Amino acid sequence: MLQSHLKKEPFRKTKQRTVILEELQKVDTHPSADEIYMMVRKRMPRISLGTVYRNLELLSEKGIILKLTFGGNQKRFDGYTEQHYHIRCMQCGKIADAPIDPITTIDEKADKLSGYKIFGHNLEFIGLCPDCA
Amino acid sequence: MLQSHLKKEPFRKTKQRTVILEELQKVDTHPSADEIYMMVRKRMPRISLGTVYRNLELLSEKGIILKLTFGGNQKRFDGYTEQHYHIRCMQCGKIADAPIDPITTIDEKADKLSGYKIFGHNLEFIGLCPDCA
């Protein structure tokens, strides 16, 4: 994914921002905003949910984290920003990383054939996780 | 995409349901629920938004239409249910069909490698449409 569309303005290193990022990078579970709020509150009980939302938005605009906008009602966040794919369990909604290498040539192909300037792609598998199957 | 998870119970052919489906199948623009509501209201001014939502949900549970849950805040709907990919304009949010053939082997591969039972996948390109580029 090209990075050229990311916001470039510097931003302040606040305690809240730091803790939110640390907590997100600790896990591989792709938590939603309020799950992150719960996690962060253990370390900063007075943080507000609005602050969590504002920071997640900012961090994803900067490309420091990923906002996953697939399926489900809630957005989910991913502290790992290398190009990779996801699997969503159609039963319990859990999201895992998919052990499938990124397809490297497809963006260029879509760029040529579509008339769009392509920056990247998202791919999500739909299935049943071992627990639900 | 396997169809085995779709709801099978028969359902009634109401005027509202028929018109909603017809209007959706007329266009290739992947409208949101309230865009469909607008379209349908030209033919049925007294239809309610709740009915539109209920029917879109039902039709997608049956596999008659597709609910697109990628990016953006609003869900979008697609009257064309063959496996195909989409392109989202990161500027204006418009969604187009991608002129890229479905990848046929990847689901099986993910199934083997992930431990999940895979039913299919969704792929969305991110880019700038000709108007916005």
Next chain:
DNA sequence: TTATATGCAAATGATTTGCGTAGTC
């Protein structure tokens, strides 16, 4: 006839925003 669907309005749930204060640069 009898269950399903509709219209309407209120409820819900996720996310965003306004505002006055606090903290970073």
Next chain:
DNA sequence: GACTACGCAAATCATTTGCATATAA
């Protein structure tokens, strides 16, 4: 000191739901 970010609460937006009535089978 100036400007960005925070906490709090209210607002917004998409979507869902309860209920009384209408309609399909």
